[in-house]
Amino acid sequence: MIAPAAETAASYLPPAGAPVRVRFAPSPTGSLHVGGGRTALFDWLFAHGEARRSGRDGAFLLRIEDTDQNRLVEGATQGIYDALSWFGLTWDEGPDKGGPLGPYTQSERTALYQEHAETLISRGHAYRCFCTPERLERVRQEQQARKEPPGYDRHCRDLDPATVAANRESGLPSVVRFAMPRDGETRVHDLIRGEIVYRNATIDDRVLLKSDGFPTYHLANVVDDHLMAITHILRGDEWIPTAPLHIRLYAAFGWEPPILAHMPLILAPGGGKLSKRHGASAMEEFRANGFIPEALMNYLALLGWSLDGETEIFSKDDLLERFTLGRVSPSPATFDHAKLRWFNQHYINHVLSVGDLALRLVPFLADAGLVPSETGPNHPAFPLLRDASALLKDRLETLADAPDLMGFLLRDELDPYDAALLVPKKADPLATLEALVAVQEALADVDVTDEAATEARLRALAETLGMKAGQLFMPIRVAITGRTQSPGLFETLRVVGPDRVRARLAAAIALLRRHGDESLSAD
RNA sequence: GCCCCCAUAGUCUAGCGGCCCAGGACGUCACCCUUUCAAGGUGAAGAUCGCGGGUUCGAAUCCCGCUGGGGGUACCA
Numbered sequence: 001m002i003a004p005a006a007e008t009a010a011s012y013l014p015p016a017g018a019p020v021r022v023r024f025a026p027s028p029t030g031s032l033h034v035g036g037g038r039t040a041l042f043d044w045l046f047a048h049g050e051a052r053r054s055g056r057d058g059a060f061l062l063r064i065e066d067t068d069q070n071r072l073v074e075g076a077t078q079g080i081y082d083a084l085s086w087f088g089l090t091w092d093e094g095p096d097k098g099g100p101l102g103p104y105t106q107s108e109r110t111a112l113y114q115e116h117a118e119t120l121i122s123r124g125h126a127y128r129c130f131c132t133p134e135r136l137e138r139v140r141q142e143q144q145a146r147k148e149p150p151g152y153d154r155h156c157r158d159l160d161p162a163t164v165a166a167n168r169e170s171g172l173p174s175v176v177r178f179a180m181p182r183d184g185e186t187r188v189h190d191l192i193r194g195e196i197v198y199r200n201a202t203i204d205d206r207v208l209l210k211s212d213g214f215p216t217y218h219l220a221n222v223v224d225d226h227l228m229a230i231t232h233i234l235r236g237d238e239w240i241p242t243a244p245l246h247i248r249l250y251a252a253f254g255w256e257p258p259i260l261a262h263m264p265l266i267l268a269p270g271g272g273k274l275s276k277r278h279g280a281s282a283m284e285e286f287r288a289n290g291f292i293p294e295a296l297m298n299y300l301a302l303l304g305w306s307l308d309g310e311t312e313i314f315s316k317d318d319l320l321e322r323f324t325l326g327r328v329s330p331s332p333a334t335f336d337h338a339k340l341r342w343f344n345q346h347y348i349n350h351v352l353s354v355g356d357l358a359l360r361l362v363p364f365l366a367d368a369g370l371v372p373s374e375t376g377p378n379h380p381a382f383p384l385l386r387d388a389s390a391l392l393k394d395r396l397e398t399l400a401d402a403p404d405l406m407g408f409l410l411r412d413e414l415d416p417y418d419a420a421l422l423v424p425k426k427a428d429p430l431a432t433l434e435a436l437v438a439v440q441e442a443l444a445d446v447d448v449t450d451e452a453a454t455e456a457r458l459r460a461l462a463e464t465l466g467m468k469a470g471q472l473f474m475p476i477r478v479a480i481t482g483r484t485q486s487p488g489l490f491e492t493l494r495v496v497g498p499d500r501v502r503a504r505l506a507a508a509i510a511l512l513r514r515h516g517d518e519s520l521s522a523d
Numbered sequence: 524g525c526c527c528c529c530a531u532a533g534u535c536u537a538g539c540g541g542c543c544c545a546g547g548a549c550g551u552c553a554c555c556c557u558u559u560c561a562a563g564g565u566g567a568a569g570a571u572c573g574c575g576g577g578u579u580c581g582a583a584u585c586c587c588g589c590u591g592g593g594g595g596u597a598c599c600a
Binding site for chain 1: 557
C-alpha cells in the first residue's frame with residue numbers, strides 16, 4: 001500500500017465545493033477498444049479519485065453516442081457495459097442507471113439537437129445546406145486536382161432566405177452546417193499540452209445536423225456536455241483537430257466550455273493505431289485471452305500516466321489514491337503485449353490469493369472440460385482445483401494457460417505421450433525401465449501425500465541404484481505428468497494422489513516395455 | 524497536399540536549468556538457487572537525451588529551425 005500524498009488543489013480543479021463531472025461517451029459500433037478502456041479508466045480515476053480526494057463531488061457518467069444509424073452494432077451497448085463492469089469501473093449516471101440529466105442515449109435526444117441547431121441558424125451561426133453528396137464529391141475531386149486543401153466550399157452559406165424556404169417547401173433534403181468565422185483564430189486550451197492556436201480560415205463549415213435528422217458528433221457532444229454539466233472532457237488525441245470547432249460552438253451558444261484534456265494515443269508495435277491486426281485490441285478479447293482486470297488496469301494506467309517513474313504496481317485503490325490528471329503525458333505510447341503479460345503473471349502469482357485464482361480459472365477450465373462450470377468454493381471439485389492452482393500459479397501467464405498446464409492434475413487419464421520422453425538424455429531405456437519398476441516397489445509402502453517421506457525414499461533409492469537424483473526423478477515426472485516440465489516432483493505426487501500415481505507408474509512401465517520391444521524388433 | 528500533435532535505451536517511463544557523462548520497469552543476456560520448467564535472487568549489455576542552431580556561467584530540461592513518427596482532413600465517432 002502506498003501512502004496518500006499531501007494534496008494541493010490542482011489548478012484545473014473547480015473551486016472548492018463545486019462538483020467535477022466527467023463522461024465516457026463511446027459509440028456502440030463494435031467492441032470497446034483498449035484505448036477507450038483507458039480513457040474510461042482515467043475518467044473514473046479523475047472523478048472518483050482525484051476529485052473526491054480533494055473534497056469535491058466527483059461524478060463519472062456513461063453516455064451512449066449512437067447518432068450514426070448506419071454503424072450501429074446490435075448488442076454493442078451491452079458489450080460496453082459488460083467490458084466496463086468486468087474492468088472494474090462503475091458509473092454514477094448512464095442509460096441503464098438513469099440520473100438527473102438524462103436521457104443518456106443520444107438517439108433519445110434528437111429533438112434537443114434539432115432545437116439547438118435551429119437556435120444556431122436563427123443567430124446566424126449555422127445554415128441549411130442543400131448540396132448533394134455527388135456535388136460534394138465533385139468539389140473534393142476538383143480541389144484535389146488543383147492541390148487545394150479539401151473542404152466544403154461554403155456554396156450554401158449565403159443562400160437567400162427565400163431560396164432556403166422554397167427548397168425546404170419542396171422537400172429537398174438538407175443538412176445544417178456551422179458557419180465558421182472566416183478569419184481570426186481560435187485558441188484551444190488543452191490541459192495536457194497547453195494552448196493550441198488555429199487559423200479559422202483553415203477550418204471548414206462542418207455538418208452539425210445530418211439529413212436524416214440525427215446530429216453529428218460535434219453538435220451532440222457539445223450540447224450534451226453542456227446540458228449534462230460536464231466540467232472536464234477526457235478524450236482521445238484524435239479529437240484535437242476538431243476541438244476548435246467545438247470551442248466555436250460553445251461560443252456560438254454562449255456557453256462556457258469544459259476543460260479539455262486529450263489523452264495520448266495508444267499505438268501498435270509497428271506504428272499506427274492499435275487494431276485487430278496486432279493481436280488483441282478490444283477489452284473483451286483480453287478478458288477472453290485470460291487477462292485479469294487488475295493487471296490490465298495497472299498496465300493501462302501506466303500507458304500515459306506515471307506517479308514517479310519508479311512505482312510499477314498499483315492496485316485499484318492505489319490508483320484512486322494517487323492518480324492525478326496533471327501527470328498524464330502528451331506523447332503517444334506503444335502497446336507492449338509482453339509487458340502486459342508480465343503484469344498479468346505478476347498478479348496471478350503474487351497478488352491474487354490461491355482461492356481467488358482457482359475461481360477465476362473455472363470458466364477457462366470448464367471450456368476445456370476439466371472442471372464442471374458450476375465449480376465454486378464448496379463444490380467437490382474445488383479442493384483439487386485449488387491445489388492445482390497453488391502448484392501451477394507461478395507458471396501461468398494468463399488464465400487461458402491453465403487447461404494445458406493443469407490437465408494432468410484435473411484428469412484421471414493422462415493424454416498419450418511419447419515413450420521416449422520417459423528415458424532421460426544419455427540414459428539407457430532398459431535401465432530406465434528397471435528404475436521405474438524399482439520406484440513402483442519403493443512407493444508401494446510410502447504415503448505420497450507426505451512429501452518429505454516420499455523425497456527421502458526416492459533419494460535413497462537413487463543412491464541404491466547408483467543414479468543421480470535428477471536422473472531418477474525425470475522418468476517419474478514424465479510417468480506422472482506426461483511431460484518433461486512440471487512443478488516440483490514431490491508436491492506433484494502429493495496432489496496427483498496415491499491411486500493415480502500407482503496407475504500412471506504402471507502405465508508408464510507398460511508403455512516402456514512395448515517401446516523397448518518395438519525398438520528391438522526394429523533393429 | 525493542407526492542418527495539428529508528439530519526440531529520453533527495442534518498449535513504457537522518471538527528469539520540469541546545476542543533485543544526470545541520465546534513474547526505474549518490461550524485454551534481452553549471464554550467473555545463483557535447483558529434481559525439470561517456471562518463479563525468485565544477483566548482475567550485465569543497451570540512450571552521442573532525434574538533428575542543427577541559439578539563450579545561459581551552466582540545457583535532456585527554455586527558444587527557433589529541420590527531421591522523424593503519429594493523428595485529422597466524412598451527412599463516422
